Amino acid sequence: MLIITCPYCQQAREEEEFSYAGEAYIARPTVPEEADDATWGDYVFHRKNPRGWHWEQWQHVAGCRKVFAVKRHTVSYEIAGSWTLADGKALYLEEQA
């Protein structure tokens, strides 16, 4: 059972209150009209699916219902932290740089 902290409610709650909402910060093609099928296919279907740290989205469905970002390890399931989508994105981009 994962124990997840909602950055809005500021509370650590059991996983059952939340629902998993997939990889975070998938960038949409910036010029949609010019993106070809392969680019759209990549955006819609392909995933990082890493064995290691993963930035992902969770929704607090049985609480405030907001979606936020969590950084979690996909082998140990350790959670490094959770952030609002905007705060998390700044950290995520820093890591990617």
Place this chain on the structure above:
Amino acid sequence: MANRYSLWSLIKNGLKHHESWQPAWKSPQPKKHYDVIIVGGGGHGLATAYYLAKEHGIKNVAVLEKGYLGGGNTARNTTIIRSNYLWDEAAQLYEHGLKLWEGLSQDLNFNVMFSQRGVMNVGHTLQDMRDIERRANANLLNGVDAVVMTPKEIKDMVPLIDISNRTRYPIMGASFQPRGGVARHDAVAWGFARGASELGVDIIEQCEVTGLIIEGGRIKGVNTSRGDIMADRVGCVAAGNSSVLAKMAGLRLPLESHPLQAFVSESMKPCIDTVVMSNAVHGYVSQSDKGELVIGAGIDSYLGYGQRGSPHVIEHTAAAIIEMFPSFSRVRMNRQWGGIVDVSPDACPIISKTRIKGLYFNCGWGTGGFKATPGSGNVFAHTIAHDDPHPLNRAFSLDRFATGHLIDEHGAAAVAH
């Protein structure tokens, strides 16, 4: 065959107190070069190697397995075998597998304990029943056996099931595939390993692939924990770890790896002699030859490579089983485990060439690939041998995620195992 199994060999070895059986497969040192390397010694990888040697005459083959044979999903799954998929492409692929199962023990001279006890998919809503009728009709058109059953017929076949309307989601009917059933999972890995080894394939355990050697857009070999091994062609069959291997080649796959859990009870007298699956309340159960109830359900929602999931998923599964079989509430559970399943967007596999010449992937079987083990290996061997897909797996290529030709079996094919 060095070790042909028969009644005679059993008697002969019995007289020698069973002390002179030979190992079922050889464990050689890796050579420097192979025609084909298969990464992943699960059922699918071993079957691929077996059919490469048997049907395509390609015998300079190695199967590299990072752990031990059958340590992945092969021997973690709940062994349900059926081919009652909705769409033509999927039905034909899985039916090809089912036909191979029907002759497999003879072909391998290894008892995989394939038992065609039938698979029943129960429906609990009017929509379930419409879907069941539609799927059964589609199956019949594809030459796949299918019967639609009434609650009374279900009760006659499975006396312990509750068909009353006291439950929250009463059972309204079912589809039944008489030729479906179960098999002994680790025997499948061992049987294919033995068959492949006999034909000259090197089975190399404790050998993890850590990198793919690619030059000028062509595969040249693999880096492993036991040194570099060169090869003209490499087929990756790594189930939950497929994305990790793809990344070594700079490829992205449309996959998410999730934990999938299952559990078994203490052994009991025979009480259920078919497989019962429910998509709506979400649980399925069969009874093993040892007498254990084998129970499973859906994936954990999050990405996970940990071969374990969360307890609330087990609780949900147990609740579903008890709703259908109230008397099972007194049964004690013995063991629980998880495997990593590679889920694709359309719940169908990817059996495909890649943009790197000589590099192939067979993955995306998700929660339901055990039933396909012989069929998957058979068409993948063809794909590698001819550098061109078999007609049965042409539709299952990677580029369907760019062209949009998905084969949407999510929800279409009863429960996804």
